Amino acid sequence: MAEVYATPILAEETVTVRNDARRPAPAALSVRRVTKVFGSKDSLTNALAGISFDVAEGEFISIMGPSGSGKTTLLNCVSTIDKVTTGQIFISGEDITRMRKSALAKFRRDKLGFIFQDFNLLDTLTGYENIALALTIKHVNPSSVDTRVRAVADVLGVSPVLGKYPNQMSGGQKQRIAAARALVADPQLILADEPTGALDSRSATVLLETLEMMNRDLGATIMMVTHDSFAASFSSRVLFIKDGVLFNEVRRGDCTRTEFFQRIVEVVSFLSGDAVPEGGASHVV
């Protein structure tokens, strides 16, 4: 139990990632003392107050925290959609906080994959085209687009709905199409913001198993924001943030998912002052 309350070991030393001889490969993601301040002169919100952590390649981490703790802000900063106020974020060694706007778009399509709570599929495009878009905007050769889309759809079990439009699909199917889109371009990092938020529990489980499989079998690095302990229990590590700072982290290690879930629930209830954790108790495993 002691581990639960331990302060996480933070990589406080100034990292000049490329020169660091102790690390053969850079982390997939390094967040360094990132702050994000919203608002005008009168009312400032420190959505992120100096947060630092690393995600290794091939990791599946969850970010948890109470509502308003800065999860989405963190994800937006990592996904280059939002700018940090201070601090640095390295993705495969590149400092994205220094990139220009035009370079960021290219960076997003080349290095990142996205899964959103509300799917964010294009309603005028079929499932196939939605997945293919992640490749075509990278100017992938049209002939290999088809092969790759079908392959990924096969793996994620959405081949039957490839020809359908989003409004002809169930929520679970939509989200797996979105997962396929995130995965198909072989990104360095897949970012998921509450991917199960709009799904019923059965579809949510299927999706989480899919993400787990993507991570385990296909080697995808995934960072998922969630406030659902059950969802978090599918990952290999959970970071807890509160008021914009890292509060705790829990590693799955060798324990089963059920055990891992129990430990997450404990931290969540500790975080929320013994109150019923947000969404956490709704799942009985």
Next chain:
Amino acid sequence: MLFKLAWRNLRRSVRDYSVYFVTLLVGVALFYAFNSVESQKVLFDLEHSEWFEEIQGMMNLVSGLVACVLGFLVVYANQFLIRRRKKEFGVYLTLGMAPGSVSRIVLYETMLVGLVSLAGGLLLGIGLSQGLSFVSAAIMGTTLTYFRFVFSPEALIMTVICFALVFLVVSVFNLVSVSRYRLVTLLNAGSQSQRSPVRNPWVCLAVFIASLAVLAYAYQQLIENGLLMLDDPSFARATVFMLLGSLMFFWSLAGFAVGVLTKARGVYLRGLVPFTVRQIASRVNTAFMSLWAVCVMVFFAFTIFSSGMGLLDVLVGDIFESNPYSATLRADVYWENYRDLANPSSRTPDERARKMQETDPQLYAAGMQADWQIAPQLQQAAPELWEQTVADSAQLDVYEVPGLTYESLMDALGGELLPMEVISHTDTNILAVGVTQFNRDVQMIGLPEVSLAQDECIFANNMASTQAFAQAAVDQHLQIDVCGAPLRFGDQVYRMQICDTSMPSTVLMLVVPDSAIDRLVDAGAIPNYSYLNLMYRDNGQSDVQNDEALKQILGKAQPPTPEALIEHGLSIESVESGEVSYVMEMWPVTMVVTAHEQITQSGGVKLMVTYLAIYMGVILLIATAAILAIQSLSQTVDSERRYRMLGRIGADSGMLGRSLFAQTLIYFLVPLSLAACHCACALGVLSHTLDTTLGVSILGAVLPAIELLVAIYGLYFLVTYFANRSIMAQALKA
């Protein structure tokens, strides 16, 4: 406070307002410019300004229609703006602003835009009407001797009243729609995405192929039957099939194109192509009726504009060539009845003379004594005035050649060379003039003289549709018989205008050796009619003054005496008012046509038709372009979420901008392309029909029509594209 807010809103959403603003601006400008046409008459020193009044009357009539079209456009464009800003209004309401205040903000905004565009439009319109006066001058065949600023308060008042009404309607409309909104729907306005119908690709394929077949059939009907016979059932059938085929085309186009494109992976799976194609397809599927209407309207506007302008050229095109003389006096010698005038068909040379001796022996005697010469009669009546006014004159006595009918020539030449529209009765006799008189006449207007051998004749002709006939007579060395003497056609057709009139109208006039005319006269023939062509002296007087002098001469020669007035059923008042200054007699003067009158009149006709065509054409084009523009903008607004999403997964703004460009361009081009096909077919047929019957090419009018279309659609396309971009940029920022 609210006013300031409204002003800030306006400045912030300038791009959103751009289509609305441009439409209003151009609408107001056109409205003012065309309503101020009458004020141009001061520029031309026109005593006879009836034409301007008539044009003004037509303009007023058309302006009513135009005001309705513009009113509709303004309401339509405004509806888009309200829809675009639903969410903003929702925010005002949540912030605790009273619904009445929100309505007031909207009202102020409408008023501001209205005032700015009204003022701007009027300025533009005043400039435009100055420009139009140069166009008028060119059309009237005169040059503006001096530049003067014309301003029409009537047009100004009319424009202000019309647009004030339009804005009133818009304001009421806005107030009603804003007050009807519920807060929830306003706040959620951004998140709802429209659904477009998805059609079965196989059905689309079938309908698309069917539509092509229907259109091909319509084209074939048109090409086979031509366009001129409007009451022809096959023409009606072609029109119905064209409309139906176009509708089917737009209904199935998107489904068909997507079906084909998705199969062509190499083309389809590149960049944002799938997104772009689907965007266009969904737009086309939802709005196929509008596209159809736009296509049909552009087609009609274009066809009517170019054929109207083409026909105009036939009617008044060669007005200077048609009026080479200062004036033409025509003397009819003897009418058996009115029909006889058009159809001389005496069987013997002396038939008319005999009849005239019976019915009007006095005139016959006077004419014979004067040898039917007109000029001496006038000269005697007013020697000084004649001397001052007339420099030169030439008389042409036109005789019929008994037994030599158009029909007999046609038979001899073999084939249907004469269009029935021109010569309605082929059994009438051909007309002839003597070569000496003819030479005297052409020499007066600076044309080369003709020398004829004793057994030779030629046709004088300048009407296009009878040219082939005249040429055939030359080519076949046709031989004819005039009063027992054989004549052979010489090797030319002489192009000249025989009298002042509104269009080239020398129709197969036979020019024969004097001996041939002498034989006719010896056999007792009198002229059917005579022309006395005059050239005014270069006496420092204006054309109008010389025309007036001519009338005075005629007044002396054929005074409106009480007896003459009674005989002709004229009133004393008409003489007192100056309407009648002489009495039309049979001989010496039956009718007067002056070049100045003709040119002003035809200029008037041309001005009217041109202005109406431009006015209606431009308004139709603006209406259609504005509809396309607003639909395109609406789609971009409805697609904000899609752009945001594309931006998130890494589509950069360059890619999105190109997609937007393609979407806007193709959406504008789709209805235009089909309309272009229709126009090409219709104009091809039309130009062929007109070419063969009237010898007119309408292709000259097609170019200005295309320029107009490109200018207006180009303007709207650019405005729409940039407005679309700014909507997208805002969406990406959010």
